[in-house]
Amino acid sequence: MNSNSHADSSGSPRIKGWCPGAWRPMTTGDGLLVRVRPPLGELSREQTLALCEAAETFGSGLIELTSRANIQLRGMTEATWAPLMEFLVEQQLVSDNAKIERQPQIMLAPAWQTGDDTHTIAQQLQARGVELAEMPGKVGIAIDAGEAPVLSDSAADFRVERSIEGRLLVRAEGYALGTAVADAEAAVTLLIRLTHWFMQSGGEISRRMARHRAPLPVWASADMPPAPPGSKLAIGDHGAGRVYGLAFGRVDAATLRALVTPRAVSHVRITPWRRLWVNGATAPVTAGVINDESDSRLLMDACPGAPYCAQASVATQPLAQRLTPHVEQRVHISACAKGCARQQPAPVCLTGRNGRFDVIIDGCADSTPQVAGLNESDVLDYLESLGALHL
Ligand code: SF4
The missing domain is CATH 3.90.480.10 (Sulfite Reductase Hemoprotein;Domain 2)
Incomplete structure (x- = not known):
């Protein structure tokens, strides 16, 4: 059983390089x-x-x-x-096999249907899971082979997508273009090959494809763009x-x-x-969940914060509740600079440090703050003075 340590006195996150699982709580x-x-x-x-x-x-x-x-x-x-x-x-x-949990995370576009390419590739990849290279814990694969990619903003290191012409592509994170493949089986084979190339070319050090500096191998030339992103459900x-x-x-x-x-x-x-x-659900409104696309809580990304995370020096949920009625654009509240709830920049990002909040405009949780050390009660006034919550 593993344990993580508390944040250091600066509130900086400890980068552990592994992900919790069921066998690894x-x-x-x-x-x-x-x-x-x-x-x-x-x-x-x-x-x-x-x-x-x-x-x-x-x-x-x-x-x-x-x-x-x-x-x-x-x-x-x-x-x-x-x-x-x-x-x-x-x-x-x-x-019951703890080793399976150490294989790369596979994320599917949620609207997959039985027998479509997303489903077929995911099943084949699972069946051939032992052929994947052993990779750092956070490496993931997105199977996103519908008409238009919907997981582009979700963290992954290798993706299967579709080009505008409808061809299947395998794309490495950090590259705008991907490699066209003939069919689902070829996509799986190329993914497996890429995981071995990643590890043989220094993946143990870079740990994520987006930070990996080795040029792609000639057999995976990136020359075809994916279709423009589609909408989430x-x-x-x-x-x-x-x-x-x-x-x-x-x-x-x-x-x-x-x-x-x-x-x-x-x-x-x-x-x-x-x-x-x-x-199969038919109830249009259900208590305790968000029933309306215009609910401004959907604009907020907030990590669990204190007391739920040992690395947090601030609570995030009360501030999120306080800001919700005022928010018209995306706000990220992160109890430390690790930014678990959102990897991409947000128009407003609030990062906890030493029990207070830093305010970052158009950045990520670890970007340079515009102002540092605000109390929770001062954050709303400051953001309103900037007009930062409104479109
Ligand atoms: S971002 Fe939040 S959940 Fe992630 S380590 Fe920091 S405090 Fe914990």
Whole structure:
């Protein structure tokens, strides 16, 4: 079992270089955090109900969605972790083989359909998982082979996308262009080859493709652009179900259970956008979740903050609630410079340091602040004086 350390006195994050999992829980401010990777980004109704039971029985009942479409259960103890794992394996929410969890994270465009390229490639990649190189813990692969890519803003190191002409592409993060491939099998083969090239060309040091400086090999020449990005799933009716938003990516087990209790619900797709697509759901409005695309909480990215994360010196949720009625554009609240809730720049970013907030305009959590050391109660006044919350 692993534990992380508290932030140092400057409030700078400790970069651990590994991701928590189920077999590798992380010690946080509210106990052990267990991260579950839903296979193919989907949970059956029964698995979702089991997850709710697990969260309540072994943890605090709080469930989080991550920006990589994973699920986190919080508040476990050393005593409850072992029975939790037994339960999760029994429910096929976690593999009994801890090594599988160390394979790169595979994220699917959430609207995949059985037998389409996204589904086929993900299945083939899973089946050939042992052929992937052993890579640093945060490396991920996005399978995003619908008509237009929808995961471009979500963290990944290698992507499968589609060109404007409809060809499948494999694209390395940091490159605007990708390599066209003939079919799903060729995409999987190229992905596997690229993971080995990454490690042989210094990936252990760079750790992420976006920071990797080695030129791409000749057999993966990047010469074809992906189609322009598509839209993420909008809140409301979608296909045979409904998409719900989760404020700041959090939901309590009782609310999630209520969402999937109707017998008509078949499964839930997990998205990297803090939205759940509940297939079979018909209730237009459900308490405890976001039912409206215009809800300004959807504009806020906030990490758990104190007391949930041991690296946090500030609470993020109260400030997020306070700012919500005033927000018209994206705001990122990060309790330390690591910026877990959002990797891209935001028009307004508030970063916690030594118990106060730094204000960054058009930047990331670790960018240079415009002003430093504001109390939570002063942040709104300062942002209003700049007009920074409005479009
Ligand atoms: S950004 Fe937030 S959740 Fe991530 S390490 Fe820092 S305090 Fe913790």
